[in-house]
Amino acid sequence: MKIGRSILLSILLSVTSLSYIQAQSKTEVRAVWLTTNYGLDWPRHIANSERSRLAQQEELCTILDSLQAAHFNMVLLQVRSRGDVIYDSQIETASSTFSGTYGELPGYDPLAFAIDECHKRGMECHAWLVTFPVGTDRVVKAEGSRSVVKRHPELVKRFNGTWFLNPGNPETGDYLLSVVQELVNKYDIDGVHFDYIRYPGDAYNFPDKAEYKKYGGEFNSIEDWRRDNVNQVVYKIYDWVKKVKPWVQVSSSPLGKAARIAAFPDAKWTGYEMVYQDAREWMMRGKHDMVVPMMYYQNDNFYPFVCDWVDHSAGRYAVAGLGAYRMEDESDWMVSDVTKQIDYVRENGMAGCAFFRCANVVKNAGLFNALKNDYYKYPALLPPLTWLDKYVPAQPDPVVVKREGNNLVLTWAERDKTKPLTYTLYCSHTNRIDSDSAKCVLATHLTENRYVIPVDKTTDQGYLFSVSASTRYRNESPLSREVFYYCSEFKK
Numbered sequence: 001m002k003i004g005r006s007i008l009l010s011i012l013l014s015v016t017s018l019s020y021i022q023a024q025s026k027t028e029v030r031a032v033w034l035t036t037n038y039g040l041d042w043p044r045h046i047a048n049s050e051r052s053r054l055a056q057q058e059e060l061c062t063i064l065d066s067l068q069a070a071h072f073n074m075v076l077l078q079v080r081s082r083g084d085v086i087y088d089s090q091i092e093t094a095s096s097t098f099s100g101t102y103g104e105l106p107g108y109d110p111l112a113f114a115i116d117e118c119h120k121r122g123m124e125c126h127a128w129l130v131t132f133p134v135g136t137d138r139v140v141k142a143e144g145s146r147s148v149v150k151r152h153p154e155l156v157k158r159f160n161g162t163w164f165l166n167p168g169n170p171e172t173g174d175y176l177l178s179v180v181q182e183l184v185n186k187y188d189i190d191g192v193h194f195d196y197i198r199y200p201g202d203a204y205n206f207p208d209k210a211e212y213k214k215y216g217g218e219f220n221s222i223e224d225w226r227r228d229n230v231n232q233v234v235y236k237i238y239d240w241v242k243k244v245k246p247w248v249q250v251s252s253s254p255l256g257k258a259a260r261i262a263a264f265p266d267a268k269w270t271g272y273e274m275v276y277q278d279a280r281e282w283m284m285r286g287k288h289d290m291v292v293p294m295m296y297y298q299n300d301n302f303y304p305f306v307c308d309w310v311d312h313s314a315g316r317y318a319v320a321g322l323g324a325y326r327m328e329d330e331s332d333w334m335v336s337d338v339t340k341q342i343d344y345v346r347e348n349g350m351a352g353c354a355f356f357r358c359a360n361v362v363k364n365a366g367l368f369n370a371l372k373n374d375y376y377k378y379p380a381l382l383p384p385l386t387w388l389d390k391y392v393p394a395q396p397d398p399v400v401v402k403r404e405g406n407n408l409v410l411t412w413a414e415r416d417k418t419k420p421l422t423y424t425l426y427c428s429h430t431n432r433i434d435s436d437s438a439k440c441v442l443a444t445h446l447t448e449n450r451y452v453i454p455v456d457k458t459t460d461q462g463y464l465f466s467v468s469a470s471t472r473y474r475n476e477s478p479l480s481r482e483v484f485y486y487c488s489e490f491k492k
Contacts, residue, residue, distance in 0.1 A: 024438040028380040029319045029352025031074035031292070032067065032361055033128065033253075036110075037081045039097050041358040046099060047106035056098065056106060061117055066362040068121040070372040071379045073445065075118050076193050076253075076292070076354065079111050079127045080179070083134035083148035087111035091182055093146035102143050115188055122422075122445035124382065126191035126249065127183055131176065131233075132165045133196055157207050159200060167199065167229035168211035173236045180237050184245055191249035192241065193292070197234065198254070198277035199226060226276035231287075238287040246388050247472035249289040253321055253354075254279035256295035256305060258312070263304050280312040289316055289385060292354045296323030298337065303344060310349045317351035317383060324360035324367060335366040342375055351383055378438040381424060382445075382474050389473040393421060396449070396477070399465040401485040408453040408487065412467050412480065419471050425451055426466040426479060433466050435479050445470075460488040 035041040042060050047053040067075070079086050084095040084102065088109050098106040111127070118125035134140075134148040134156060140163055149156050149163050155175055157166045165172045180192055199206055203226070216225035238250045258280045259272035271277035282288040293309055295302055309318040322341055326333040342353055355361045362368055397413040414421060426433045427442040434440050443451060463486075466479040 024375070024378055024380065025346070026381060026436060026438045026441060027383040028346075029074060029290075029317065029354070029382060030072045030376055030380060031076055031319065031352070031354035032072060032358040033076045033321075033354060033356045034063070034078065034358040036078045036086055036095070036097055037130075043098055046097070048100060050107070053107045057108070057113060060114060063358060063362060064117055064121050064123070066368070067123065067358075070361075070368060071376040072123060073380060073382055074124045074126065074190075074354070075114070075358075076126050076128045077111070077114050077118075078130070078195075079183070080129040082130060082136075082139055084143065087183070087187065089179075089182060091179055092148065093143055096142070103146050111187055111189075119188075119445075119447055122379075122443060122447075124190035124445070126193045126251065127187070127189045128193040128195060128253075129179070131194050131197040132167060133200070134163045134165055136162050159206055160202065162200070164200060164206075166208060166211065167226065167233065168208040168215065170215065170232075173233040176233055177237055177240060180241065181244075184241060184248055189248060191251055191289070192237070194234075194250075194252040197252050198230060198271065198275040201275070203275050223276060227272070227278045230277060231281065234282050235285075235287050242388075247385070249385065251288060251290035251292060252279065252282070253292045253294050256293045256297060256321065257301070258293065258305070258308060261304060261308050264300060267301070280309075283312055283316050283318070284314045286314065286316070286387070289388070290319060290351070291316070292319045292321045294321045294323075294356065295341075296321070296326060296356070298333075302341060306345060306348050306350060315387060319352050319354050320345045320350050321354045321356060324355040324364070325357055327364055327367065328360055335364075335370055338367060339370055339375060352380075379441045379444045380438060381441070381470070381476065384474040384476065386473070386475065389471065389475065391419070391471060391473070392475050393419065393469045393471055393477040396423065396467050396469050396480045398481040399425075399467050399483045401463070401465065401483060403455070403487070406455050406457065408455055408463070408485070410451045410453065410465060410467075412449050414449060414469060416469060416477070421469045421471060422447055423449060424468045424470060424476065426468070428464045429462060430464070433464055433479065433482055435466075435468075455487055457489060460486070462486045 042063060043056045047056040081095060083092055085092045086095050093103045094105050096102045098110055115125045140147045140149045155165055155169055155172050156163050212222050212225055219225040241248050241250055254277050255271040257267050257270045259270050260267045271279055279291055283291055322338055345353055394416040400411045402409045423446040424444045425442045426440045428440050464482050464484050466482045468479050469477040
């Protein structure tokens with residue numbers, strides 16, 4: 001029966017997928033994980049001179065230009081790998097990925113640069129941190145006295161050849177909070193995104209029996225205690241972030257299967273049972289703004305779990321993490337395997353998709369063109385964070401249009417001066433703007449009240465423009481009054 005159900009579902013998805021391509025929502029999360037570990041996505045080469053520094057920065061700009069062209073709106077940037085970071089930190093050592101040497105930045109701050117370049121292109125930048133792992137023996141040796149293992153031996157455990165921050169030590173949560181505090185206080189990030197916020201594989205044998213004996217008296221089992229250890233880290237960080245910068249989102253990438261479900265009671269590699277990760281509880285208790293499960297599977301290991309994440313999202317955003325890398329590894333997925341999952345995610349109420357990893361999107365022509373030309377044909381706003389703030393800004397003044405050579409220059413004034421704002425520009429070539437339609441969205445998350453449109457000199461064209469303002473919580477104002485402009489090479 002299980003095989004038959006999977007085959008039937010695949011047939012239905014194949015038949016209906018084309019209809020969903022055009023059913024693009026005006027609001028949708030479109031994200032990529034941009035990996036810096038080993039320079040897999042960025043940077044491909046170290047910077048040890050002014051020339052190589054500029055080349056490194058240009059490499060990121062090229063990547064972001066591609067993402068912008070395909071209307072992505074969020075970058076999950078890996079800023080912490082194994083206790084080493086890509087930014088100026090007083091707590092942890094700088095990664096060797098950018099400069100070639102642990103403890104040295106490449107002549108600039110990669111995180112500050114990336115945030116600025118993402119925002120210029122209308123994309124949020126979330127700081128992605130690998131949480132508990134802090135390196136193999138080889139990595140720890142290379143980092144020397146700078147490693148977390150050497151600086152905080154009381155916080156770590158060695159397990160299966162790798163060092164981990166010990167979730168069972170209450171001081172581990174304080175240490176991780178200090179890392180987050182430095183990030184949030186120092187940088188204009190849009191979110192903090194946790195990876196590997198769980199126990200490692202073979203977790204049952206993790207060497208924490210002494211800590212359980214010391215701290216776990218109120219729990220019925222070591223498994224419940226371990227799940228609570230991870231929960232407390234999540235809750236501590238979430239509560240602090242919301243007190244300091246409540247618009248900064250807290251999210252994570254848990255295992256793609258949160259727990260065994262009734263339809264598949266024997267599911268393997270689940271978060272709750274296998275690695276003591278209770279991500280559904282984080283959402284239900286309001287300690288996450290977004291969850292991005294790593295759903296790198298197909299058929300029965302994918303589709304039922306989409307619905308499970310939606311059912312446990314508690315009004316927060318569940319975003320499907322899709323395995324774009326599966327088209328390159330031994331799995332040999334086709335582009336259609338990924339796009340069918342996008343269709344299903346859209347139909348079943350998830351807030352969008354994130355792709356692992358960036359290079360597997362921008363360098364795969366088949367997938368990139370399918371996204372750019374079909375699935376992400378129009379820009380999309382990020383969905384509002386209404387549980388954090390309900391304030392709606394006033395509508396901006398109408399757009400002013402001026403012809404300057406081969407461009408239309410659009411400007412507008414903001415009536416609401418009370419909060420930092422971004423703007424969404426709408427355009428239609430008909431007699432009305434449908435504010436609910438993705439087809440009318442020209443650009444989103446603009447940080448300036450100015451926009452330039454190249455003019456097609458060969459065609460007379462009428463334009464209807466309007467603009468809205470949005471807060472850091474993504475709450476959108478009413479649209480401004482519509483303004484019509486007729487562009488012609490002929491004298492009126």
